[in-house]
Ligand SMILES: NC(=O)C1=CN([C@@H]2O[C@H](COP(=O)(O)OP(=O)(O)OC[C@H]3O[C@@H](n4cnc5c(N)ncnc54)[C@H](O)[C@@H]3O)[C@@H](O)[C@H]2O)[C@@H](O)CC1
Ligand SMILES: Nc1ncnc2c1ncn2[C@@H]1O[C@H](COP(=O)(O)OP(=O)(O)O)[C@@H](O)[C@H]1O
């Protein structure tokens with residue numbers, strides 16, 4: 001087990017080559033946001049854009065179109081209920097994020113199934129929020145999951161649902177056992193988030209605090225992870241994930257110096273500055 005240190009930042013967030021364009025910084029597809037939880041997928045999408053993902057498309061409910069374009073006009077939109085558009089967008093994406101605000105009804109389940117069936121092992125899939133809760137109820141997806149090797153980002157209750165390990169008895173030994181069965185990365189979110197990597201290593205975060213306990217905080221983290229993976233894809237995969245998780249809480253910690261609570265959107269607004277201040281060489 002190792003503690004994620006600040007020095008990871010300038011190893012991962014490097015200077016961009018002059019000869020580059022948006023195509024070099026990854027295509028992200030975010031999928032979620034039903035009529036009740038539109039804000040979740042908009043925050044995730046906005047976080048990915050603010051991290052510097054080259055092209056970001058949001059597959060969401062039509063109800064969210066106006067808000068999405070008002071808040072983050074850089075993002076493109078598709079109606080997540082169109083199978084044709086969704087499959088086409090999945091095929092084009094480098095990084096996919098499903099779950100923030102997806103909900104758990106039959107429409108949500110259908111969308112999750114389309115995503116799992118059409119994602120290849122060459123792409124990186126992040127599974128968050130409602131998508132984790134749905135998979136917990138549908139173990140028939142496990143064979144597909146084991147082929148895709150996704151990144152799960154559960155909080156402790158979502159991890160209990162998925163793994164069957166009660167929150168009170170979750171520990172590194174039990175968590176690793178189930179994570180290895182899933183053949184996936186697991187980012188277990190809590191005070192001092194723990195990351196179980198596919199290579200068997202475990203990273204722990206020692207920053208962050210209760211000033212982060214606001215709805216949308218995990219949706220924003222998922223978007224940051226997508227944005228980091230999209231553009232730093234040539235770097236060591238485990239380190240990119242650690243750097244993204246560190247960045248999210250480090251910004252929150254900075255802001256908590258003069259804010260009692262830090263909002264997810266406060267973090268999003270500081271990502272560009274924070275990345276510039278903590279970027280390193282080539
Ligand atoms: N503005 C929005 O649209 C928001 C939408 N959200 C979406 O709402 C859906 C349901 O997610 P929720 O997480 O709210 O609901 P869940 O029912 O999945 O989980 C919340 C429950 O888990 C418990 N819990 C135990 N340990 C926890 C831990 N370490 N961290 C967090 N909760 C813990 C909480 O007490 C709470 O009762 C997701 O799709 C999510 O993305 C939420 O992110 C809230 C904001
Ligand atoms: N007390 C705390 N200490 C450290 N981090 C916290 C604390 N409370 C919440 N967080 C962080 O906030 C995020 C919450 O994620 P999640 O529960 O999925 O939020 P949401 O689904 O509402 O977006 C996680 O990254 C978690 O680690």
Ligand SMILES: [Mg+2]
Pocket residue numbers: 128129155218219
């Ligand atoms: Mg969440």
